[in-house]
Amino acid sequence: MIALMLIPIGVSARHIHLTAEHVEQLFGKGAELTVFKPLSQPGQYAANETVAIVGPKGRFDKVRILGPVRPNTQIEVSRTDAFALGIQPPVRESGNIADTPGLRVIGPKGEVELDKGVIVPARHIHFHTSDAERWDIQDKQLLRVKVSGERPLVFEDVIARVSDQFTLDFHIDTDEGNAAGVRTGDQAELLK
Amino acid sequence: MIALMLIPIGVSARHIHLTAEHVEQLFGKGAELTVFKPLSQPGQYAANETVAIVGPKGRFDKVRILGPVRPNTQIEVSRTDAFALGIQPPVRESGNIADTPGLRVIGPKGEVELDKGVIVPARHIHFHTSDAERWDIQDKQLLRVKVSGERPLVFEDVIARVSDQFTLDFHIDTDEGNAAGVRTGDQAELLK
DSSP, X not given: OOXXXXXXXXXXXXXXXXXXXXXXXXXOTTOOXXXXXXXXXXXXXXXXXXXXXXXXXXXXXXXXXXXXXXXXXXXXXXXXXHHHHTOOOOEEOTTOOTTOOOOEEEOSSOEEEOSSOEEEEOOEEEEEHHHHHHHXXXXXXXXXXXXXXXXXXXXXXXXXXXXXXXXXXXXXXXXXXHHHTOOTTOEXXXXX | OOOOOEEXXXXXXXXXXXXXXXXXXXXXXXXXXXXXXXXXXXXXXXXXXEEEEEOSSOEEXXXXXXXSOOSSOEEEOOHHHHHHHTOOOOEEOTTOOTTXXXXXXXXXXXXXXXXXXXEEEOXXXXXXXXXXXXXXXXXXXXXXXXXXXXXXXXXXXXXXXXXXXXOOEEXXXXXXXXXXXXXXXXXXXXXX
């Protein structure tokens, strides 16, 4: 009998990562993010602070900021969100924001007009180094993952990301979660 | 060499089917739907007429009516739409609306308060009888369909619907289309 390779699912709603400079522009001189709740990846958290994001065709209010601050401001939205905003961001890995569209970001104390930084997040799995060794997974490997929810499907080209700073988690966006009929905390099966 | 079983994809945005009685309530005594453009299935069309749909948490304007009129009014939304509206419709085959939530529907001449009729459409393929015979598909059979777009995946439990009134088409909703990175007119591969 072969043990299934089960991975917890994390469905990411639209969110934003900010630079320290943009936090001050949006929330005032000296402002810092405060922790609302920790996320699955060590050190990462949902902040109490939220912003509005505004595109050519629509806006979303109360968009959650994820901390801590980063070297570049990045907004992650679903394709459905992107249509509503009126922009066409590419599907990208986090951090890869060259040649992406921007948006206007509005905070309680100021605004930032981004000229880039909006992506649709590419589906990926965070593996701790020990998980990767146990299952013989290499960083950047493309994997197949089966989701057996109300609307079963198999995700292909799921990117493996391996680090001793990571906790095992399969990250998909809301379109993918809704298409599969799953939510955060459900489990997926790695097929490789 | 085995020929691939290729099927055109149709991504369905939120829409509504109305009874003749509800058309009159929403658009006025004697009103009838008028054809905006024909759909892939013979005799089906997108109407020029649209309505607003209103739930406990949100509303959508300009929701397209699909004609011709039907024996029951039915609203088809994505799971993403359902969250925005504030309702929890089940994933169902078209026509199966027992124990589903309702919505308020607003037209230019009146409103209808539905006590049921909202579903998230179950992914399905329309096969003409000749396609089904050629590929040995039975009505109601559950199929696997591979989509090789920007975000490749395999849909499972895809319901086969076979009729000599149908044209070959794989129907998914916008969450599923966005999760796969495909749009209407792209092609999928039937794996069975």
